[in-house]
Amino acid sequence: MYAGRKGLGRYSFWLMLVPALLPYLVFKIYPFINSILLSFYEWNGVPGSPKTWVGLANYAKFLYQPPFSTMFWRALSHNFIVFGLLLMWSTGLGTLMAWFLTQVRRGSSFYKGIIFMPNTISIAVTGFLWSLLLNPQFGAVNALLRKVGLDSLAMPWLGDSRLALPTVIAVNVWHGLGFPVLIALAAMLSVPKDVLEAAEVDGANRFTQFWKITFPIILPNLINLMALNFSGAFGLFEIVFVMQGAEAGPFYSTDLVGTLFYRTAFGGMGATASGMGLGAALAVVTFLIVIPVSLIATRIQRRYSVEV
Amino acid sequence: MIWRNPRLKWAAIGFHVVLIIYALIVMFPLITMLFGSVKSTRDLFVNPFGWPSEFMWSNYVRAWKEANFAIYFKNSLYVTVISTTTIILASSMAAFVLARIKFKLNAWIHGLFIAGLVVPSRLAIIPLFLLVRDLGLMNKHLALILIYTGGAMPFAIFLLTTFFRQVPNELAEAATVEGAGTWTIYWRIMLPLVRPALATVAIFEALHAWNDFFFPLIFLRSNKLMTVPVGLSVFFGEYATDWATLFAALTISIVPVIVLFIFMSRQFIAGLTQGAVK
Numbered sequence: 001m002y003a004g005r006k007g008l009g010r011y012s013f014w015l016m017l018v019p020a021l022l023p024y025l026v027f028k029i030y031p032f033i034n035s036i037l038l039s040f041y042e043w044n045g046v047p048g049s050p051k052t053w054v055g056l057a058n059y060a061k062f063l064y065q066p067p068f069s070t071m072f073w074r075a076l077s078h079n080f081i082v083f084g085l086l087l088m089w090s091t092g093l094g095t096l097m098a099w100f101l102t103q104v105r106r107g108s109s110f111y112k113g114i115i116f117m118p119n120t121i122s123i124a125v126t127g128f129l130w131s132l133l134l135n136p137q138f139g140a141v142n143a144l145l146r147k148v149g150l151d152s153l154a155m156p157w158l159g160d161s162r163l164a165l166p167t168v169i170a171v172n173v174w175h176g177l178g179f180p181v182l183i184a185l186a187a188m189l190s191v192p193k194d195v196l197e198a199a200e201v202d203g204a205n206r207f208t209q210f211w212k213i214t215f216p217i218i219l220p221n222l223i224n225l226m227a228l229n230f231s232g233a234f235g236l237f238e239i240v241f242v243m244q245g246a247e248a249g250p251f252y253s254t255d256l257v258g259t260l261f262y263r264t265a266f267g268g269m270g271a272t273a274s275g276m277g278l279g280a281a282l283a284v285v286t287f288l289i290v291i292p293v294s295l296i297a298t299r300i301q302r303r304y305s306v307e308v
Numbered sequence: 309m310i311w312r313n314p315r316l317k318w319a320a321i322g323f324h325v326v327l328i329i330y331a332l333i334v335m336f337p338l339i340t341m342l343f344g345s346v347k348s349t350r351d352l353f354v355n356p357f358g359w360p361s362e363f364m365w366s367n368y369v370r371a372w373k374e375a376n377f378a379i380y381f382k383n384s385l386y387v388t389v390i391s392t393t394t395i396i397l398a399s400s401m402a403a404f405v406l407a408r409i410k411f412k413l414n415a416w417i418h419g420l421f422i423a424g425l426v427v428p429s430r431l432a433i434i435p436l437f438l439l440v441r442d443l444g445l446m447n448k449h450l451a452l453i454l455i456y457t458g459g460a461m462p463f464a465i466f467l468l469t470t471f472f473r474q475v476p477n478e479l480a481e482a483a484t485v486e487g488a489g490t491w492t493i494y495w496r497i498m499l500p501l502v503r504p505a506l507a508t509v510a511i512f513e514a515l516h517a518w519n520d521f522f523f524p525l526i527f528l529r530s531n532k533l534m535t536v537p538v539g540l541s542v543f544f545g546e547y548a549t550d551w552a553t554l555f556a557a558l559t560i561s562i563v564p565v566i567v568l569f570i571f572m573s574r575q576f577i578a579g580l581t582q583g584a585v586k
Binding site for chain 2: 012013016017019020021023024025026027028029030031032034035038045047097100101103104105107111113114115116117118119120121122123124125128129130132133138139140143144174178179182183206231235237238242258261265266276279280283286287290291294295
């Protein structure tokens with residue numbers, strides 16, 4: 001538009017693109033493409049050591065050759081459990097909290113601020129904090145439960161292989177609940193007030209108003225939140241790493257694709273790890289699982305938004 | 309309208325009760341941490357969440373000096389400030405060019421940036437690790453700054469291009485008539501007009517750099533270079549039994565961000581929600 005000058009000056013705007021393009025291409029796009037290429041090789045990553053083309057062998061190891069396939073399917077099934085927990089505790093509870101916020105007349109911005117606050121803390125720091133609070137002997141959580149007479153509920157939260165995964169996810173939800181609350185709240189506030197008032201005049205109570213009017217209108221936003229829960233489950237790493245270690249204990253009961261990926265790439269899988277190519281294959285598989293869900297969710301959301 | 313009916317009033321009180329209970333669940337760990345940070349370790353084990361029986365401010369001195377938190381804090385500040393500034397400058401220049409200048413590859417380059425929105429950076433950590441090693445950037449803050457900058461471009465450019473496009477054309481045209489060049493139009497006219505969007509990008513990316521654990525874990529080796537979250541992990545290994553100092557260190561890591569959030573909660577919420585939808 002304004003690049004009307006003649007000669008070389010016409011192209012000077014390219015100089016303004018370089019500081020963005022260069023780090024983006026080198027540190028984001030190139031590693032991504034290289035991930036796909038690396039997944040077809042066997043290589044330990046040490047410069048000068050042999051890098052052998054193995055075709056799809058790395059993928060085969062993950063999909064049906066123990067011990068890697070055992071680890072992969074176990075981690076993947078944990079990811080789906082986490083997705084289920086997030087549907088209830090993140091999208092479900094978040095929507096409920098948002099609805100409560102629309103029903104109180106005073107203090108809603110105060111509650112909103114408090115609920116959102118943990119979101120500003122580093123997820124790793126959150127994990128360190130809660131690992132102290134959940135300590136079975138000296139932690140504040142069990143001390144509080146004992147104090148109010150609920151001794152039987154004072155559990156080894158992080159040490160029991162059935163409790164550990166839900167506990168870690170609960171901490172993750174404590175950290176992140178503000179986000180679904182805000183998204184659901186914004187969607188609920190976009191519901192036309194006169195429609196709700198008309199329903200109330202016709203005798204609909206607030207629960208009927210929610211189910212028949214608000215819920216169908218905010219459904220596309222909820223679907224979007226669910227899709228974020230799905231990709232979010234695959235992005236989880238720090239919270240497990242910090243609270244349960246790289247081995248995702250006890251007995252791998254909190255092992256997710258994220259922690260398995262870390263161990264494959266940076267060690268901790270024992271002498272059998274063949275390193276970089278195997279890790280890259282796992283990254284590509286994860287990418288292939290996550291991307292379609294995100295794309296489908298965007299499509300659904302777009303179609304609904306047009307109709308409403 | 310809502311208060312007409314006494315039954316509805318009781319329902320409203322019920323909603324408040326649930327919200328207050330959840331607010332307490334949010335506050336309990338943070339208050340326990342604050343109290344714990346000034347207790348003696350013995351007091352902490354006898355009385356894990358109550359009011360401190362005596363105030364041990366020395367816990368903070370120990371965390372800050374002996375446990376290197378002064379250094380971690382300085383490193384975090386350095387990485388955050390440099391990468392946020394770089395991100396703001398690089399993305400706003402590029403977004404300005406893509407939004408306002410017609411040239412052949414414009415749509416193509418814009419699409420290339422937007423495509424990055426669906427690419428999770430961490431999945432490419434293996435080639436990224438090899439790249440950083442081969443460039444000799446291992447154990448250097450520059451590696452983090454470059455990775456944060458590259459990774460921030462899709463969202464920053466996506467948001468800023470939308471804002472730059474909304475600026476009325478007359479302003480820029482008038483400036484061109486007065487003889488202003490591309491740079492002057494960007495720096496003097498356009499940039500001040502998109503300040504709210506710049507604030508959104510800055511808050512989201514600064515918080516991301518300040519809070520990030522993953523990339524420093526992979527790329528920083530020496531203790532002297534670590535940022536707060538990874539420094540905390542070293543500290544948790546060394547001082548595992550000294551809980552009071554651990555709580556003091558946690559407080560040092562958490563409180564600055566929460567104080568900023570209390571003063572700028574609207575900007576924080578805008579930055580974090582828009583950033584996370586990407």
